[in-house]
Amino acid sequence: MLCGMLIQHQKSHTGERPDQCMECGRTFTEKASLHQHQNIHTGQPPYQCTECMKSFTHRAGLYYHHQKGYTGERPYPSTECGKSCFTESSHLMQHHKSHTGVHPYQCTECGRNFTERSSMH
Secondary structure, eight states: OOOHHHHHHHHHHHTOOOEEOTTTOOEESSHHHHHHHHHHHHTSOSEEOTTTOOEESSHHHHHHHHIIIIIOOOOBOOTTTOOOOBSSHHHHHHHHHHHHOOOOEEOTTTOOEESSGGGOO
């Protein structure tokens, strides 16, 4: 069974773009991209900080804005290079892969290798 991100990446090779914006007709390979695009028609990003009223197009953007901007917490330093700007352990783990040079995920269409499955789109 193929991972959802691999399927999305493979659509870039087939040209499949099943999700269409009803406002302008632009097409997308995934619904999430369509929803993000539709924000340009409304003029207002959907996620807003209640502290400073700054708006974000992604929920993750608002989350990291709060985590970095208000708490300053970065509890996950890299033992490889000393970089200490990681707010989540998963980001540190992804960063550590950059030190190993290992790229275990390969696109079956173009042969390109990736360190993360989610990078293949």
